[in-house]
Amino acid sequence: MKALFAVGVVVGYSRVFDIASPVEWMRVRRPVGREWAYIPLGLLVSFLWLLGSLIFIQDVLGLERTASEIVTISQRVRVSRILTLLLLVGPAEEVIFHGIIQRSLEEVTGLRTAILLGGLLFAVPHIVPAAVGTGDLLFYGAQGGFGVIAGWIYARTDNLTVPALVHGIFISFTTALPLLG
Secondary structure, three states: HHHHHHHHHHHHHHHOOOOOHHHHHHOOOOOOOHHHHHHHHHHHHHHHHHHHHHHHHHOOOOOOOOOOOOOOOHHHHHHHHHHHHHHHHHHHHHHHHHHHHHHHHHHHHHHHHHOOOOOOOOHHOOOOOOOOOOHHHHHHHHHHHHHHHHHHHHHHOOOOOOHHHHHHHHHHHHHHHHHOO
């Protein structure tokens, strides 16, 4: 659903703002040269950010998340979910939050502010209304931190494909880990 929504947002945005080639405007292309290095670097920084955030929230502050996404599902559904996250959800979110929002904000606010605002806005649709305890709210903030990391990668590479790959791989892997047990 997010992928279809992303396509609709891109088409609508392109028409409203008269962007002839949204793919070129968002800078979507095959990574080249040093851009490839940002994929493992982005994954490493993202995993360290997640681990540090969880340690801080749970072990230092003693807070827990009230919502658990671990459910009993069949192996076929697990594989389907992981592939969907890798191929559709991660890239779709990158198109919306960095390809459109960060890129548009950059023209108005400058690069650093655009990365920060784009990252914080990234956390908003991840909020689960039933999970608003202090631990949950801090975790949403940590998700915004991932949005900042992805935005930084986009800014450094000038290529939306790179953070889309980092995002897709990251959420697929972090989703797969609890399902393996």
